[in-house]
Amino acid sequence: METQQARIDPELLRTLVRRGDVYDLAQPIAPGVPVLSFHPPYTFALVRRHGDLVRPGNASSANELLVMCAHTGTHLDALCHYSRDGKLYGGIDAQAAQQGPTGFRALGIEQTPPLLQRGVLLDIPAVLGVAVLDDRQPVDGALLEAAAQRAGLAVGPGDAVLVRTGWARRWSEPARFVDGEAGCPGLNGDGARWLLARGVRLTGNDTPWFEVQPRQGDDNVHALLIADHGVQILENLNLERLSADGVAEFLLVVLPLPLVGATGSPVRPVAIV
Secondary structure, three states: OOOOOOOOOHHHHHHHHHOOEEEEEEOOOOOOOOOOOOOOOOOOEEEEOOOOOOOOOOEOOOOEEEOOOOOOOOOEOOOOOOOOOOOOOOOOEEHEEEOHOEEEEOOHHHHHOOEEEEEEEHHHHHOOOOOOOHHHHEEHHHHHHHHHHHOOOOOOOOEEEEEEEOHHHHHHOOOHHHOOOOEEEEOOOHHHHHHHHHHOEEEEEEEEEEEEEOOOOOOOHHHHHHHHHEEEEEOOOOOHHHHHHHEEEEEEEOOOOOOOOOOOEEOOOEEEE
């Protein structure tokens, strides 16, 4: 399957970008970064140091070795990341699509084009008058609607909806940030269906799970969005500056790495206003 060609409506670009301010929505990646327990930890090592080998002109170079899961730091989930009843999005057989150590032959992250689209921030703590949502706070459709009304914006087909919970403020507490047993705020099934009813094609938030933890009942938001409807998810976003500056609508740019067969990619999303 070929990667789709990225394109943006020039009129949309003119509507969204007025000042030229750029907001970096990525969290920094360093040893000790919060990583879910079932993913390998991030490892960084300098394998060549300046002075190890002197090159012509008395110059030297340095380089490193990185060991990490594609779901490290701020990242985008590929459509092969989740299945339902053994099927990937579009009815593709998940087992047949897997190629062992070489990844997926279908719906790998390399098939996601550069993403440039209208982004909308739905600031849930601002609706509730708090800095950070409670540990196990579910974000349902009513809260999303209240945040949209507060922002004075309508969410529509093709939009990217970023949901702030305030959890990014815990980034410097790695063990707590990823502790699903203690709890984490996030969308529940009702919130996910609110997004789907409005034709959202990309969503994300500032937590490592996206959905509320522990999960509620039989809801599996990842499967509902990714496997059932082909909606990709961004996780571990930093939405604090957008919230502080009252920015609710912007041009969102997300550039996944073309990692062939991978289930996701670290990204550095930016919001341009």
